[in-house]
Amino acid sequence: MDQELPVCTVHRNAQSYADLVMRSMTYDCDRLTVYLQGRDFGFVRVAFDNPRGFRLLDEGDLCSFWEKYHTGNGWLYEVQSGGWLDLESTRADFLTPHMYPNGLVEYLLVCDKCISVLTSQKPDIIELGKPPGDAETAQPNAG
Numbered sequence: 001m002d003q004e005l006p007v008c009t010v011h012r013n014a015q016s017y018a019d020l021v022m023r024s025m026t027y028d029c030d031r032l033t034v035y036l037q038g039r040d041f042g043f044v045r046v047a048f049d050n051p052r053g054f055r056l057l058d059e060g061d062l063c064s065f066w067e068k069y070h071t072g073n074g075w076l077y078e079v080q081s082g083g084w085l086d087l088e089s090t091r092a093d094f095l096t097p098h099m100y101p102n103g104l105v106e107y108l109l110v111c112d113k114c115i116s117v118l119t120s121q122k123p124d125i126i127e128l129g130k131p132p133g134d135a136e137t138a139q140p141n142a143g
Contacts, residue, residue, distance in 0.1 A: 006082035010074030
């Protein structure tokens with residue numbers, strides 16, 4: 001079976017991070033929260049309220065994405081086609097799309113692990129720390 005190649009766009013608030021790794025992921029039935037760490041302690045928290053579904057895979061299981069969709073371009077992508085939602089939609093008993101008449105959005109978070117999220121809401125992204133010496137966090141000159 002030939003699978004359609006993925007088509008994604010980088011989320012506007014998900015700039016590239018060097019050496020990005022997932023530090024934790026929690027799900028409490030209402031919210032999926034992922035903490036990511038880049039080089040020099042740059043942390044990001046991304047949260048998805050009321051996700052319909054999510055899956056975690058090793059990056060090696062999504063090789064068809066890596067030519068275009070990697071941390072060098074951004075770490076969060078909106079998947080337009082060819083992703084997990086399309087794959088699940090091939091099953092006759094996959095009811096989720098019918099429960100959301102305004103549509104679902106698939107997001108793909110990429111780092112050392114890959115998280116696909118199906119949701120009807122935009123993610124909440126907060127940068128929790130910048131690398132030491134970053135111009136935005138440097139102390140003002142006291143002189």
